[in-house]
Amino acid sequence: MKYLDKDILFVFNALKKNDISKEKFKKEALDNIKDTNIFKLINDKINYPDTDNILSCIPYTLKDNISTKDIITTAGLNTLKNYVPVYNATCYEKLSSKGAIMIGKPIRDELETSVKKDLVSYAIGTDTFGEIRNTSVVGYKPSYGLISRYGVFAYASSFDHVGIYAKNVLDATLVVDEIKGYDKKDMTSINDMDDIKLKDYLNNNVNGKKIFYIKELINDQHYMKEIIDKIKTLGIEIYEESIDINLLNAIKPVHDMISLAELSSNTSNLTGIIFGDANKNGNINDMMKKHRSESLTSTMKRKLIMGSYILQKENINNYFINAKKVRRLIVNTFNNLFNNYDALILPILSNKDNNSNNHLLIGNLGGYPSITVNINKMPISVNITGKYKEDGKALNIASYIEKLFNKEDKK
Amino acid sequence: MKYQVVIGLEMHCELKSNSKVFSPASNIYSKKANININEVCLAFPGILPSLNYKSVYDAIKMAIILNCKIPKYMIFDRKNYFYPDLPKGYQITQNTHPVGTKGNIDIIVNGTKKNITIQDIHLEEDTAALDHLEEVSLLDYNRAGIPLLECVTDPCLSSAEEAAAFIETMIKIYQYTGISDADTKKGQIRCDVNISLKDDKDNFVTPRVEVKNVNSIANVKNAIIYEEARQIKALENNPSSLVGETRRYDESLNETVFMRFKEDDIDYKYFIEPNIPPFEITTDLINEIKKDIPVLANERKDYYLNNLLLDEENVNILIKDIDTANYFEKCIDIGINHKEAANWINGIILSYLNKESLSINEFFLKPEYLKQILDAMTENIISSKQAKEIFYKALENKKEPKEFISKENTQISDDKELNDIISKILNNSEEQIKEYHNGKTNLFDYFVGQVMKETRGKANPNLTKDILTNKLNKLK
Numbered sequence: 001m002k003y004l005d006k007d008i009l010f011v012f013n014a015l016k017k018n019d020i021s022k023e024k025f026k027k028e029a030l031d032n033i034k035d036t037n038i039f040k041l042i043n044d045k046i047n048y049p050d051t052d053n054i055l056s057c058i059p060y061t062l063k064d065n066i067s068t069k070d071i072i073t074t075a076g077l078n079t080l081k082n083y084v085p086v087y088n089a090t091c092y093e094k095l096s097s098k099g100a101i102m103i104g105k106p107i108r109d110e111l112e113t114s115v116k117k118d119l120v121s122y123a124i125g126t127d128t129f130g131e132i133r134n135t136s137v138v139g140y141k142p143s144y145g146l147i148s149r150y151g152v153f154a155y156a157s158s159f160d161h162v163g164i165y166a167k168n169v170l171d172a173t174l175v176v177d178e179i180k181g182y183d184k185k186d187m188t189s190i191n192d193m194d195d196i197k198l199k200d201y202l203n204n205n206v207n208g209k210k211i212f213y214i215k216e217l218i219n220d221q222h223y224m225k226e227i228i229d230k231i232k233t234l235g236i237e238i239y240e241e242s243i244d245i246n247l248l249n250a251i252k253p254v255h256d257m258i259s260l261a262e263l264s265s266n267t268s269n270l271t272g273i274i275f276g277d278a279n280k281n282g283n284i285n286d287m288m289k290k291h292r293s294e295s296l297t298s299t300m301k302r303k304l305i306m307g308s309y310i311l312q313k314e315n316i317n318n319y320f321i322n323a324k325k326v327r328r329l330i331v332n333t334f335n336n337l338f339n340n341y342d343a344l345i346l347p348i349l350s351n352k353d354n355n356s357n358n359h360l361l362i363g364n365l366g367g368y369p370s371i372t373v374n375i376n377k378m379p380i381s382v383n384i385t386g387k388y389k390e391d392g393k394a395l396n397i398a399s400y401i402e403k404l405f406n407k408e409d410k411k
Numbered sequence: 412m413k414y415q416v417v418i419g420l421e422m423h424c425e426l427k428s429n430s431k432v433f434s435p436a437s438n439i440y441s442k443k444a445n446i447n448i449n450e451v452c453l454a455f456p457g458i459l460p461s462l463n464y465k466s467v468y469d470a471i472k473m474a475i476i477l478n479c480k481i482p483k484y485m486i487f488d489r490k491n492y493f494y495p496d497l498p499k500g501y502q503i504t505q506n507t508h509p510v511g512t513k514g515n516i517d518i519i520v521n522g523t524k525k526n527i528t529i530q531d532i533h534l535e536e537d538t539a540a541l542d543h544l545e546e547v548s549l550l551d552y553n554r555a556g557i558p559l560l561e562c563v564t565d566p567c568l569s570s571a572e573e574a575a576a577f578i579e580t581m582i583k584i585y586q587y588t589g590i591s592d593a594d595t596k597k598g599q600i601r602c603d604v605n606i607s608l609k610d611d612k613d614n615f616v617t618p619r620v621e622v623k624n625v626n627s628i629a630n631v632k633n634a635i636i637y638e639e640a641r642q643i644k645a646l647e648n649n650p651s652s653l654v655g656e657t658r659r660y661d662e663s664l665n666e667t668v669f670m671r672f673k674e675d676d677i678d679y680k681y682f683i684e685p686n687i688p689p690f691e692i693t694t695d696l697i698n699e700i701k702k703d704i705p706v707l708a709n710e711r712k713d714y715y716l717n718n719l720l721l722d723e724e725n726v727n728i729l730i731k732d733i734d735t736a737n738y739f740e741k742c743i744d745i746g747i748n749h750k751e752a753a754n755w756i757n758g759i760i761l762s763y764l765n766k767e768s769l770s771i772n773e774f775f776l777k778p779e780y781l782k783q784i785l786d787a788m789t790e791n792i793i794s795s796k797q798a799k800e801i802f803y804k805a806l807e808n809k810k811e812p813k814e815f816i817s818k819e820n821t822q823i824s825d826d827k828e829l830n831d832i833i834s835k836i837l838n839n840s841e842e843q844i845k846e847y848h849n850g851k852t853n854l855f856d857y858f859v860g861q862v863m864k865e866t867r868g869k870a871n872p873n874l875t876k877d878i879l880t881n882k883l884n885k886l887k
Contacts, residue, residue: 067457080456087450089457151457157685186459187687262685265491268500269454273550284495284548311491311680320682 004029004059005118008171012054022050022057029059029103032119039106039114042071049099055178056099061114061123064105066162067151068092075153076107079276079295089151090186091124091162091179098178112137115165122175123165128155128259130360132163133372133383134348138402140164140172143389144367145190147176148183154266156259159364169373169399173198176391193389201392202399207235209397211343211384215242217359224347227375227382231345234400238345241337250326252358255365257310257323264307270296331366338368338387343397348372348381371398375405414608414616414646416639418574419566420631421603422581424591425537425557426469432536432558433460433503440597444551452555454498459686462487466558469590470510470534471692472700473560476584476707477529479511481697484689487534491680495548496538498555504535506681510692516584517709518576527577528565535559540598554598560590566605571632571639578602578628583708587733595627602631606638608646617642618655622667625660634660638667711736719749728757734771735761741778747785755781759802775806783812792816796868823870826878829862832870833878836861837886848887855879 003011003025014020020028033041039061050056062068065075067085074080088096095102106114108131111123115137125132127141141163149160162179166172177198182191211231218224228238272278272291280287296304310319337344349356362385363370369391372383382401386394428438434451441447451458467485474481488506514529537557542549562581568574582600585593593600602625608617620642622634638658645653655673660666708730715726729739735756742752760781764774784801787793793801793816805812823829836858837844847854858879862870 065457067455073456075456083456085450085455085457087455149457150459153456185461187461188459188685261682265489265501265680265682268491268493269456269498271493271495271500273495274453274498275455285493288493288495308680311682313678313680316680316682 002028002118004032004121005167007168008054008058008121008174011058011121012056015057025057026059026101029101029120033103039104039110041104042102046071046096046102048096048101051097051099053098053100053178054174055095057101058122059101059103059120060095060175061104061106061111061120062092062095062102063111063123063125064107065126065153065155066092066105066124067153068102068105071105073105073153077270077295077300078297079270079272079291082277083275085151087151090148090183092151094179094181095124100178112139112165115167118167121167122171124175124179125163125165126152126155127161127163128159128364129255130357130364132161132165133360133363133370134357135165135372136374136381138164138166138168138172138374139372140166140169140176140395141363141370142176142180142391143190143193143369145186145188146180146193146369146389146391148181148186148189150183150185154262156262157266158262159255159259161364161367169371169395169402170199170202172371173202173395173399190389193391196392198392198395201396204392204396206397206400208237209235209342209393210237210239210340211345211397212239212241212337212341213345214248214359215240216245216248218347221347223378223380224382228345230404231401234404236397236400239341243333247326247330247333248359251330251361251365252355254323254326254330255361257319258327260303260307261310261320262307264304264311267300267304327365330362334362334366334368335387338390342390343384343386343394346383346385348383349379369394371395373398373402373405413611414643415569415611416635416642417566417607417609417615418568418570418635419605420562420564420568420574420577421605422562422564422578423537423601423603424560424562424581424585424593425597425599426466426560426591427589428463428465428469428558430463431556432463432466432534434458434556435461436556438557441553444549445553447553448555452498452552454500460503460684462687462690463558466534467510467690468700469558469588470532470560471697472588472704473562473584473590474511474514474532475697475701476588476704477511477514477516477532477562479514479529479532481511481692482508484508484691485510485534486689487684487687488681489684490535492677494538495550496541496555498539498552502536502538503684503687504561505533506679507683509533516577516580518573518580519709520570520573520576525573525576527573528567530563530565532560532562535561566607571635574604574635575628575632578631580709583730587705587707589733598626601626604631604634604638606635606642608639608642617646617653619673620655620667621657621673623657623659623670630660630662633665634667637665641667705733708733708736711740719743721750721753725753725757728761729753732771738771738774738778742781745778745782747778747782751785752778752781755785759799763806775809776802776812780805780812783816787812787816791871794868794872823866826874829870829874829878832865833858833862833875833882836865837882844883844886847883855883858883 015022064073067073067087067089069085069088073083073085111125112135114120115123132139132141141161144161147162152160152162154160164172164175181194183189232238271288278287278291309315346359367388368385370383370385371394372381374381384394384398431438434449436449436452437447486508487503489501490504491501493500509531511532515526517524517526537554537559539555540551582593585591591599604622604625605619607615607619610616625631625634657670658667659670661668712726712730715721730736739752739756743749784798788798801812801815804815843854859875862875
């Protein structure tokens with residue numbers, strides 16, 4: 001019997017009842033990976049403790065931009081190709097102390113694949129552009145600050161989130177329950193949700209819950225109408241809201257402006273002086289220049305030049321400050337809607353290469369909890385985005401929608 | 412043409428705290444490099460700042476003392492530039508909403524008060540210390556992230572003396588409040604000095620020259636004096652050579668040296684630090700901090716001079732640090748005469764502390780103990796000479812002075828006893844008495860000396876003199 005295609009609770013119970021020994025289970029997980037060659041296995045022998053926690057012994061993958069002490073972490077950057085962190089990210093520290101087993105540090109696509117192909121039970125990733133929720137598995141980005149960002153290599157500080165790829169909403173919720181919480185090392189972490197267990201919300205009655213969709217975003221997507229009709233059978237009320245198309249069109253450029261600006265500053269530590277392998281000869285300023293010129297890719301350089309341009313004295317008002325004002329406008333619009341509705345439902349197209357899922361950036365602009373669930377046998381998913389800090393409500397609705405479509409599949 | 416030099420100061424002061432301003436790494440002065448560091452000081456990927464509230468508290472306290480306008484929220488900005496001493500590639504500072512703006516403070520220059528206006532005061536992090544040697548440059552990240560307050564004055568100082576007085580006043584405030592040791596020897600005070608000239612019609616005639624990173628009061632003065640002379644000379648000989656520039660002060664040459672033109676100044680691309688949520692400065696907090704501000708040096712100086720009528724030299728010693736001033740005031744509180752207290756502190760006490768390298772807080776003789784000695788002296792139980800002996804005896808044995816103010820040590824103030832002793836001495840001093848009466852009056856001291864010798868210093872000096880005068884007159 002295979003275990004890694006089962007959900008976390010199933011494996012947990014099997015281990016508890018000794019249907020499979022922890023050693024055997026671990027071996028199964030590691031052997032699985034060896035054959036695939038899909039990402040580099042962490043060879044270093046790390047002894048994670050054996051605990052009673054639900055995540056104990058359960059393998060997962062961790063994105064390569066999350067700091068792991070003594071384990072090389074590159075974020076896909078040349079300048080960090082030999083970088084071995086000296087400290088642990090808070091989320092990794094929490095998982096490790098609970099006995100969860102990190103078996104690989106892939107980059108983004110491999111991260112999703114590792115879950116999809118049942119190589120691991122779940123994966124910890126980051127969400128700056130909606131990448132966690134632009135997925136064919138379950139992708140959950142909690143409220144901004146629910147999971148500490150300490151140790152997450154910063155791209156755009158005000159958009160960066162830690163998030164989860166999982167096989168189902170329950171698994172994603174269980175994992176977040178274990179790694180969420182106020183962290184004094186991250187001043188933007190939420191300090192009043194420590195006592196909440198998100199899994200307690202999953203079975204709440206959804207009858208009478210009100211969600212809305214944005215007319216402008218599903219105009220020509222007839223399948224969404226079908227999905228919405230089915231969701232209504234749960235007793236959930238669904239309403240149409242119209243939002244100024246100019247505001248919706250501004251989401252991407254606003255996100256671009258702010259994220260490029262923040263990126264240009266956040267990556268200024270990549271000089272090769274303290275870490276990285278700058279040739280430590282000659283003039284110290286030339287040293288940094290040379291290292292950056294040689295190690296950063298042309299795409300990265302283009303982004304940094306744009307970010308720098310946006311922040312320049314003569315441009316900052318036009319670009320950066322205005323982008324922040326429009327961000328506020330967008331967030332206020334959605335905050336107001338969330339005062340009247342329990343959640344927003346968004347379509348997700350599986351075509352990842354175009355900008356068709358730009359609306360996922362709403363979740364990053366407002367720091368909203370946002371979960372994507374797949375509609376089985378269809379090349380589409382739906383995303384449920386909720387009010388800031390009301391993760392439980394959004395997960396509750398997403399969980400019911402997930403079950404609704406899974407049930408049909410089994411018939 | 413007579414020119415007036417105009418000076419604006421940017422004074423940086425490292426604050427005292429257990430940990431650094433944006434990380435839990437230790438903020439303790441260390442001569443050993445790179446030991447007070449963690450991943451945040453070194454800007455390893457993924458780090459985030461965590462704000463030290465003690466530093467925020469102290470920054471607000473300084474803003475209050477400098478009569479500044481205080482914003483509703485504490486907000487930080489990033490100042491972006493590349494330099495090897497700046498691990499993150501940006502410094503977290505306050506640009507848009509400094510903790511204090513539009514303040515002012517009185518300084519005293521040559522006995523005259525002058526009000527200095529403050530543009531702003533803001534909290535930021537220090538950079539690493541960079542030491543350029545011939546072959547290599549050394550970096551010490553102990554300094555990276557130490558809380559730093561930068562106070563920016565208006566261009567309203569008009570001499571090197573005023574600049575020095577301003578810095579001294581500020582140092583005293585930092586030390587009195589305990590916000591900083593403000594020790595220039597430890598590099599805790601550093602100034603950027605902006606210098607230009609005005610003509611007699613109050614128009615600027617030279618562009619602003621900024622002398623960066625001057626690290627002592629003496630050097631600030633020297634830099635101003637040098638720069639003033641340099642600018643006047645250039646103005647008279649080659650005015651077109653005067654451009655806005657950044658210079659540094661070279662101590663060994665006693666000159667300012669060109670670094671870069673102002674027009675080449677870096678665009679710091681400031682933006683609000685996204686990792687630190689705004690921290691609300693409530694009225695309650697401000698009131699709480701106000702209660703925590705001690706009476707400062709200038710106010711005490713006023714009081715000592717004008718109410719206690721002490722002379723300035725004495726006052727300056729008493730207010731040198733808050734602990735000495737507090738000791739002095741405690742003495743007065745418990746009933747010691749203020750002039751006597753001042754004399755004792757500025758005399759025997761400070762010289763003892765100096766010799767022993769002790770601070771007045773470590774001084775065994777608390778004001779209460781000192782009072783035991785002074786009371787005994789006032790009541791003529793002991794002489795001033797004995798008082799000093801008891802002072803050292805008490806310190807040596809770490810015992811209350813009253814233990815040594817016993818019978819065997821008391822002065823001989825008994826009329827009959829002294830009369831007998833003096834008669835005995837005079838009976839054996841026929842020669843001297845003759846000479847005395849022949850006009851060698853300074854022999855009087857010789858007789859007193861003999862009495863003291865006989866009584867091992869315990870004879871009441873006034874009584875001794877009275878009896879001696881009496882007896883010598885009779886013998887004429």
